[in-house]
Structures are given as C-alpha cells and as structure tokens.
Amino acid sequence: MPAGGELLLRLxxxxxxGLRPGTTNLAHVExxxxxxxSNTARxxxxxxxxxxxxxxxxxxxxxxxKNRNGYQDAGEGGLPGxxxxxxxxxxxxxxxxxxxxFPCAVVADLRRxxxxxxxxxxxxxxxxxxLTTENPRVIRMRYGRMGKINFGAARPPLVEIxxxxxxxxxxxxxxxxxxxxxxxxxxxxxxxxxSR
Amino acid sequence: MKLVLWxxxxxxxxxxxxxxxxxxxxxxxxxxxxxxxxxxxxxLEAVSGRGPGSxxxxxxxxxxxxxxxxxxxxxxxxxxxxxxxxxAPVNRRLNVSxxxxxxxxxxxxxxxxxxxxxxxxEHGEVRIFRMEDGVQxxxxxxxxxxxxxxxxxxxxxxxxxxxxxxxxxYVLRVYDAQGRFDETxxxxxxxxPPRRFAEHDGDTNGRRDVHAGTDERALLAGHxxxxxSVRNIKLGSGTITVFARHxxxxxxxxxxxxxxPADASGKAVIEKLVNDGQHDVDVLITVAETARxxxxxxxxxxxxxxxxxxxxxxxxxxxxxxAVGQPSQTEKIFDARGAxxxxxxxRGDVLITAMADVQDGDLKDIxxxxxxxxxxxxxxxxxxxxxxxxxxxxxxxxxxxxxxxRFYVKIEHDxxxxxxxxxxxxxxxxxxxxxxxxxxxxxxxIQTGGMTIWGEPVTKVKAFAANPESQSARDELRGTGGxxxxxxxxxxxxxxxEVRVEVRDRQxxxxxxxxxxxxxxxxxxxxxxxxxxxxxxxxxxxxxGGVFTTGGLYGHPIVLVVQYEYLADPADKKDLxxxxxxxxxxxxxxxxxxxxxxxNGGRNSQTPFELYGIDLTMRYxxxxxxxxxxxxxxxxxxxxxxxxxxxxxxxxxQLLGNGRTARRSPSMPRSISPTCRLQWTGNxxxxxxxxxxxxxxxxxxxxxxxxxxxxxxx
Numbered sequence: 001m002p003a004g005g006e007l008l009l010r011l012x013x014x015x016x017x018g019l020r021p022g023t024t025n026l027a028h029v030e031x032x033x034x035x036x037x038s039n040t041a042r043x044x045x046x047x048x049x050x051x052x053x054x055x056x057x058x059x060x061x062x063x064x065x066k067n068r069n070g071y072q073d074a075g076e077g078g079l080p081g082x083x084x085x086x087x088x089x090x091x092x093x094x095x096x097x098x099x100x101x102f103p104c105a106v107v108a109d110l111r112r113x114x115x116x117x118x119x120x121x122x123x124x125x126x127x128x129x130x131l132t133t134e135n136p137r138v139i140r141m142r143y144g145r146m147g148k149i150n151f152g153a154a155r156p157p158l159v160e161i162x163x164x165x166x167x168x169x170x171x172x173x174x175x176x177x178x179x180x181x182x183x184x185x186x187x188x189x190x191x192x193x194x195s196r
Numbered sequence: 197m198k199l200v201l202w203x204x205x206x207x208x209x210x211x212x213x214x215x216x217x218x219x220x221x222x223x224x225x226x227x228x229x230x231x232x233x234x235x236x237x238x239x240l241e242a243v244s245g246r247g248p249g250s251x252x253x254x255x256x257x258x259x260x261x262x263x264x265x266x267x268x269x270x271x272x273x274x275x276x277x278x279x280x281x282x283x284a285p286v287n288r289r290l291n292v293s294x295x296x297x298x299x300x301x302x303x304x305x306x307x308x309x310x311x312x313x314x315x316x317x318e319h320g321e322v323r324i325f326r327m328e329d330g331v332q333x334x335x336x337x338x339x340x341x342x343x344x345x346x347x348x349x350x351x352x353x354x355x356x357x358x359x360x361x362x363x364x365x366y367v368l369r370v371y372d373a374q375g376r377f378d379e380t381x382x383x384x385x386x387x388x389p390p391r392r393f394a395e396h397d398g399d400t401n402g403r404r405d406v407h408a409g410t411d412e413r414a415l416l417a418g419h420x421x422x423x424x425s426v427r428n429i430k431l432g433s434g435t436i437t438v439f440a441r442h443x444x445x446x447x448x449x450x451x452x453x454x455x456x457p458a459d460a461s462g463k464a465v466i467e468k469l470v471n472d473g474q475h476d477v478d479v480l481i482t483v484a485e486t487a488r489x490x491x492x493x494x495x496x497x498x499x500x501x502x503x504x505x506x507x508x509x510x511x512x513x514x515x516x517x518x519a520v521g522q523p524s525q526t527e528k529i530f531d532a533r534g535a536x537x538x539x540x541x542x543r544g545d546v547l548i549t550a551m552a553d554v555q556d557g558d559l560k561d562i563x564x565x566x567x568x569x570x571x572x573x574x575x576x577x578x579x580x581x582x583x584x585x586x587x588x589x590x591x592x593x594x595x596x597x598x599x600x601x602r603f604y605v606k607i608e609h610d611x612x613x614x615x616x617x618x619x620x621x622x623x624x625x626x627x628x629x630x631x632x633x634x635x636x637x638x639x640x641x642i643q644t645g646g647m648t649i650w651g652e653p654v655t656k657v658k659a660f661a662a663n664p665e666s667q668s669a670r671d672e673l674r675g676t677g678g679x680x681x682x683x684x685x686x687x688x689x690x691x692x693x694e695v696r697v698e699v700r701d702r703q704x705x706x707x708x709x710x711x712x713x714x715x716x717x718x719x720x721x722x723x724x725x726x727x728x729x730x731x732x733x734x735x736x737x738x739x740x741g742g743v744f745t746t747g748g749l750y751g752h753p754i755v756l757v758v759q760y761e762y763l764a765d766p767a768d769k770k771d772l773x774x775x776x777x778x779x780x781x782x783x784x785x786x787x788x789x790x791x792x793x794x795x796n797g798g799r800n801s802q803t804p805f806e807l808y809g810i811d812l813t814m815r816y817x818x819x820x821x822x823x824x825x826x827x828x829x830x831x832x833x834x835x836x837x838x839x840x841x842x843x844x845x846x847x848x849x850q851l852l853g854n855g856r857t858a859r860r861s862p863s864m865p866r867s868i869s870p871t872c873r874l875q876w877t878g879n880x881x882x883x884x885x886x887x888x889x890x891x892x893x894x895x896x897x898x899x900x901x902x903x904x905x906x907x908x909x910x
Contacts, residue, residue: 057587059587059589080439080465081280081437081439081465083284085503085505085537085539085596086505086537087505087506087507087535087536087537087551087553088535088537088551088553088597089537089549089551089595089596089597089598089604090593090594090595090596091593091594091596092591092592092593093591093592093593093594094589094591095589095590095591095592096463096590097589099588099589099590099591100589100591101587101589101591102593103587109531112511112529115507115509117505117507117535118505119503119505121284121503123281123282123283123284123501123503124280124282124284125280126278126279126280126439127278127279127280127281127493127495129278136505138507157256157257158198158256158257158258159198159254159255159256159261160198160199160200160254160255160256160258161198161199161200161252161253161254162200162202162247162248162252162253162254162255162263162270163199163200163201163202163215163247163251163252164202164246164247164250164251164252164253
C-alpha cells in the first residue's frame with residue numbers, strides 16, 4: 001500500500017443466534033498503538049421479532065363499571081364496540097363482551113421495558129357514559145411479556161321520574177313539587193354528574 | 197336523567213307527546229334552579245306496565261327518593277337500551293363472498309354481500325365476468341341481492357361453456373339513490389360442485405354436517421373485512437348505534453328504520469351511518485307486534501371533531517456493572533421518543549389523519565431516506581390467524597395510518613385526497629400504463645366535475661412520487677414434473693403474487709396459452725421463504741398436437757410464470773418512482789386520458805424506465821365501447837429470471853433492452869415499445885374482438901382473440 005493511499009476493505013457480517021433486536025455491528029481499523037486510522041463501518045441487523053417470544057401482547061377489557069370503583073367486579077359486564085387507539089395509528093374495537101387484544105404491541109427494551117400508551121376514544125361510549133379509569137393510560141411493557149390495560153366506564157347516577165298516570169298530575173306544579181320534595185337526593189345525583 | 201311513563205298501552209300516539217311536554221317543563225325547572233342539567237341528558241321512556249308508585253315517584257339508581265316508601269327499592273325489569281352517538285369518521289366497508297352449490301348438472305352460485313353503510317345503499321348486485329374480461333366490460337350475468345344481502349344464481353349449460361377453464365370472477369356493486377356506485381375488487385370462483393365426503397371415504401357420520409357448516413362459513417368469510425375498490429358514494433360523517441340487552445324472549449328491536457329480532461341471549465344491535473347534526477333516536481321494543489317499551493334519546497353528531505393521542509418518552513440513566521476481579525463497566529443510557537396520532541374532521545366532510553413516531557436515533561435523518569424498516573412494524577405482515585397466540589376474542593384492529601417511514605398524513609374530501617405514507621400506485625384503467633406497486637411516499641387522487649350519466653367522475657387526476665417499499669420481480673420456472681418451486685427472492689409482500697402456467701411455442705417461444713392459478717385451490721405460497729407449492733405436479737412439456745413424437749421431452753415447453761413483489765435490501769432499492777394519470781370525460785360518451793410513469797435507476801439497476809401513453813374511449817352504453825391506446829416505453833423495467841431446475845439456479849433474461857422491441861403479452865406489464873391497441877366490445881354484434889397490434893418493426897405479433905360468443909341484441 002503506497003503512503004497516503006487508500007485501501008478499501010469489504011467486511012462480511014456473519015450473524016449468529018443469540019442476537020437481540022436493535023444490534024448494530026461497528027468495525028474500524030487500528031494501527032499498532034491502538035489509534036483508529038479508518039472510518040467506522042456500520043452494519044445494522046434487522047431482527048424480525050418472533051410473535052410468541054419477543055413481542056409484548058396486550059389483552060384486556062373495557063367494562064361497565066356499575067359501582068364506579070375502577071375495577072371489574074362480579075356482575076360487571078363488558079362494553080361492546082368501544083374504540084381504542086395507539087400512537088402508531090392502530091384502531092382497536094372491542095368485541096361483544098368488551099374484550100380486545102393487540103398482538104405484538106411493542107418489542108420492549110430487553111433490560112428495562114418500554115412505555116406503551118393506549119387511549120379510549122370517548123366518542124365510542126354509549127350516550128351518558130363516563131370513564132371511571134385513567135384515560136389515556138400508559139403502562140410499562142416487559143420484553144416478551146403480556147400487558148393489561150382495563151378501561152372502566154359507567155353511566156352517571158340515574159335519576160328516574162316515574163309517572164304512572166299522567167291524568168292525575170296537574171302538570172308542572174305537581175312535578176315541581178315532587179322534585180322539590182327530594183332536593184337532597186337530586187342534588188346529590190346531579191352533583192355526581194357534575195363532578196365527573 | 198330519565199322521564200319514565202308507565203302505561204298499559206304505550207302505542208297510544210298521545211303517550212310520548214305527554215311525556216315530551218312534561219320533559220319540557222322539567223327541563224325548564226331544572227335549568228332555572230341550578231342550570232346543571234341540559235336537554236340531552238333527559239331520555240324519554242315509555243314502559244308498558246305499572247310503575248313503582250301511584251301518580252309520581254322518583255328513584256335514584258333504582259332506590260326510592262320520592263313517592264315511595266323510604267328505603268324501598270324498585271327492581272328494573274325493563275330492557276336496557278344504550279344509544280351511541282359517535283362523531284368519529286366512518287370507515288366504509290364493502291365485501292362479497294360466493295360459493296358453488298348443487299351438482300355438476302345443476303350448478304348454483306350463492307353470494308352474500310357485506311357493507312356497513314346500509315342507509316346509503318338503494319340496491320346491490322353481483323356482476324359476473326369471464327376470467328379474461330375486464331370488470332369495466334358488460335358482465336356475463338348480474339345477480340341482484342335481496343334485503344338480506346343474499347343472491348342466488350343458477351348456471352345453465354350454455355353459460356357454463358362461456359366460462360373457459362370453469363372459472364369466473366365477480367364483483368359486488370352497490371348503488372345509492374342518485375345512481376352512484378361503490379364496487380369491490382374482483383374475486384374469482386371455480387365452477388366445481390362441492391365435494392361430498394361420502395364419495396371419498398364413505399364416512400358420513402356427522403361429517404357431512406361439518407361440511408355444510410363450512411359452506412356457510414365460506415359465505416361469511418367477507419364479513420367485517422373490506423375489499424372496496426371503487427368509491428363514488430358520498431357518506432355521512434358519524435355513526436349512531438343502538439344496543440339493547442335484557443330483552444324478553446321473541447322481542448324485536450325497532451330503531452333507525454330497521455327491525456331485528458333479539459338473539460338467544462336477549463341482545464340486539466342496530467347501526468347506521470348518519471350526517472352531522474342533532475338526531476332524535478326513537479327506539480321501540482315489541483313483543484309479538486305489541487309495543488312494550490319505547491325510548492327517545494337525543495344526541496349530537498358533531499361536524500368538527502378530533503381525536504388525539506400523543507406520547508413523549510424520555511429515559512436517561514447510567515448503568516454500572518461491577519464484578520469481582522474485573523474492572524467495572526459503565527454504560528450511559530439515553531432514550532427519547534415522540535409519537536402522536538391525530539384524526540380530525542372539519543365541517544363534516546374533510547378528514548385529516550396524521551401519525552408521527554420519532555425516536556432519538558431518527559433525529560439526524562428525520563426526512564432522510566425512508567428505507568429504515570422498523571421491526572415493530574412486522575405486525576403488518578403478520579396474519580394473526582396464522583400464528584400461535586390465540587386471543588379468544590372477536591375484537592377488530594384497523595391500521596389507520598400505514599407507513600413504513602416515520603410519518604403519515606392524509607387529507608381527504610369526498611373521494612379526493614392528498615397523502616404521505618404507504619399506498620399502492622393503483623393505475624389500472626389502461627392496459628399498458630398499469631402500475632400496482634406497494635410504495636411509501638406521496639400520492640394524490642382528485643375527482644372533480646360531477647358524474648357522467650354512467651356514475652363515473654368526469655375528471656380524475658392521480659399522481660404519486662415515492663421510494664419503492666418493495667421491488668417487483670418475475671421468475672419463469674420450467675415445469676420439472678414436480679410441484680415445489682423456489683422463487684429467486686424471499687420475503688414476499690403478502691398477496692402480491694400472480695402465478696400463471698404458460699405453454700410456449702417450441703420454436704418461437706411465443707405464448708400459446710396461459711392460465712391464471714388461484715391461491716388455495718391451485719397452489720400455496722410461503723411468503724417468508726419464497727416458495728410455491730402446486731397442488732398438482734407440473735410436467736415440463738405439453739402435447740404439441742403432432743402425430744409423431746420423438747423422445748420423451750417432445751412438445752411445447754410449459755413454464756410457471758410468477759410475478760411478485762418482495763421486500764428488497766435497501767441497497768438494491770430504486771431511488772425514486774413517480775407517475776401521473778389524467779382522465780377526462782369530454783361528454784358522457786368520449787373520454788381522453790394520459791399516463792406517465794418513470795422509475796429512476798437505483799444503484800444496481802442500469803437505465804431509468806419511462807412510459808408515456810395516451811388513450812381514448814368512446815362509449816355508447818356500458819359494455820359497448822371502443823378503446824384506443826398508444827404507449828411507448830424506454831429503458832429497462834425489470835429482468836426476468838429463468839430456471840429449468842425448479843428454482844435452484846437461475847439465468848437472466850432481459851425483458852426489454854435499449855432499442856430492442858419485445859413482445860407484449862398480458863403477463864408482461866410495462867415491457868413494451870411503441871405499441872397501440874384497439875379494443876372493440878359491443879353487445880349488438882355476433883362476435884366481438886380485441887385486436888392488439890405491436891409495432892411493425894421486429895417481433896411483430898398480431899393476436900386476435902374472441903371476447904364473447906354471446907349475442908345480445910338490446
């Protein structure tokens with residue numbers, strides 16, 4: 001090699017098993033003293049994740065949180081047709097029983113996991129329903145492990161005015177009287193509506 | 197809040213009027229007091245039966261508040277009705293599936309359509325074509341769908357003969373009240389009677405039922421998925437869903453102009469796409485024609501609305517590993533990611549979709565070459581039904597912002613849009629200027645000027661510019677007598693392959709006959725490994741029709757031709773590909789169009805490929821038209837590779853060199869020299885013909901093929 005000349009070295013990368021996602025192989029030439037005397041060659045290895053072992057799945061439910069405590073208790077069924085969205089533009093719609101899944105939601109960092117965000121589109125809730133759990137929700141996904149994000153929603157306290165015979169009522173005054181007679185409960189109910 | 201009226205006869209027309217009047221008063225009373233309740237919070241409900249008290253009673257969550265004994269509870273035995281007013285933009289879905297029933301003598305086709313925008317559709321029809329015809333021509337038969345979206349069609353002997361190779365293709369077309377239509381992509385069907393297990397192994401115990409079940413399942417295959425190809429119908433901007441549960445036995449749910457029975461678990465759902473504005477939804481539940489329960493719910497579909505989810509994620513740290521007898525290792529950790537997804541609606545009909553996902557490593561080349569494929573995007577090529585994890589639910593997932601880069605933007609208005617992201621080039625109106633590549637880049641499609649009387653947009657403009665996400669390749673494999681063939685490339689794009697068997701002339705290598713194979717029926721393909729497995733072995737020669745044969749390999753060679761797209765190494769990628777097409781109807785009968793396509797050569801390819809074409813269509817009525825097309829191409833589009841040993845080794849065959857003329861056959865898109873083509877299809881002529889004339893320079897070829905033998909005088 002002449003002094004001051006250039007030498008082009010082509011390197012071949014042999015990929016073995018045991019590789020982790022996001023690996024980049026770097027190569028440079030050193031002289032006898034360990035000083036770098038070349039540019040650094042880079043070879044990124046794209047590793048296709050195995051859906052069963054490396055991906056983190058998401059399996060959960062959107063439920064009718066009747067007692068508004070944020071947890072799914074006995075007798076609290078699912079809410080069908082609720083739409084959830086990820087930041088990568090995926091729209092998930094729950095099934096008849098409020099269940100949903102998102103396969104390979106994220107290939108999490110092997111050592112410390114990765115954050116994952118999911119937001120429930122409140123427009124897809126039945127009229128009057130409000131969320132009782134955090135929305136949007138961020139969880140830490142672990143490498144190859146399954147994640148869970150449950151969403152609960154409930155209708156506000158239901159105030160019902162039952163009229164058995166319209167003929168017996170003398171219109172507004174009776175109704176107003178009835179409502180005035182139960183101000184405490186109605187205020188409690190509307191207060192609950194207001195606070196959500 | 198609910199205002200509930202208990203009556204013996206709720207069908208009495210005065211009932212709801214009385215309730216509405218009361219609701220007006222209550223509303224006023226509440227508003228005057230603290231202004232907390234608004235009108236939309238009041239639901240009117242009429243129930244047949246006796247209420248909890250006499251006259252007036254108030255309950256909160258079913259517990260007595262007024263007019264009842266204190267502490268007493270009132271059990272709700274009424275059906276529960278949930279009404280959903282969803283202002284989110286609607287994804288229209290259209291699909292069709294067909295099966296063959298009956299015996300060889302009496303073949304019947306059964307079709308089931310699927311769409312989710314009922315209120316816009318006046319009627320639907322399945323249009324049946326012969327395999328070689330385009331879907332723009334006159335169909336061989338039209339099957340109207342009934343109210344259940346079903347259609348049945350008996351094929352008589354005469355018609356069956358028309359379908360060469362016992363194959364046909366069909367599309368579903370649905371019309372709105374104005375005569376505009378939406379159409380699906382074509383699907384194909386083989387005219388083979390359903391197999392009976394009895395004939396195969398004599399085991400009829402219970403298996404026949406299983407088979408009958410798969411019939412129904414095959415018909416439902418299209419449910420929930422969309423293969424929409426042509427969209428002309430203008431849709432509303434939101435959805436109203438009525439969901440009822442705890443319904444009594446034999447109850448029917450009547451709402452939004454439809455009536456459906458409750459299922460075994462007492463549930464029923466009705467969904468309708470609607471325009472923006474305020475809607476009063478009147479839900480009536482009947483049992484044996486008697487009205488039992490009625491709810492009126494008022495809701496709003498917003499004209500301007502949006503949904504946004506965004507994430508900013510930042511991790512910084514230092515990791516120190518100490519081990520006995522070794523120097524400690526320190527590693528700094530720095531991670532950052534910003535991502536958002538936005539879906540908005542402006543004035544009810546302009547839709548904006550945006551997605552961005554940027555990681556710290558991306559910042560240096562944020563707008564740089566988009567060839568960095570994200571391993572997390574593998575999901576796109578993963579068919580969840582084919583991999584082990586079984587999730588056991590019926591939820592659906594839609595990728596609303598497909599991109600292999602870091603951004604996605606799409607702005608839509610009616611049927612026009614501008615976008616950046618993943619798309620298919622989708623030039624399919626002409627024979628020579630065809631392009632159907634999976635690309636990542638910019639695309640626009642604009643339809644203006646109203647509709648012709650045939651329901652097509654007057655002016656259509658399409659243009660795109662992109663980095664190819666995938667490369668197209670064409671492999672020719674000589675039949676080996678076996679059924680496994682290895683393609684030159686692996687990592688194929690799902691569903692991109694087109695496989696045909698061609699018989700070539702022994703002397704001139706001209707294609708004598710060609711048959712398109714159907715996946716699942718004729719072959720199976722392993723997309724990751726790039727392998728085709730035919731269901732039947734493919735022999736290497738076909739009978740030439742001669743009287744004498746000289747040796748075992750005498751006859752015309754049979755070649756398996758596979759055209760496909762594969763995910764290329766970034767280094768192999770072509771730099772830029774762009775194209776444009778304009779088509780304009782001068783009046784209802786004459787259309788002129790122009791097409792331009794260009795692919796710049798990549799690092800490994802030689803010359804850029806260019807194609808220019810003009811075309812003229814004169815239409816008398818649908819199905820009767822004259823089409824003239826002229827196109828010229830320059831440069832090398834692609835190379836074909838030929839293998840005589842089933843794909844172990846390949847040799848190159850250039851499809852088109854510089855200045856050389858190549859033969860044009862339907863399976864060789866984009867490899868043409870100055871070429872024109874005249875197509876005449878008429879339904880008032882005894883026979884119709886398509887004439888393709890290549891340039892009269894060297895490999896001139898004149899092919900006349902009969903298009904139709906049916907004579908229809910209208």
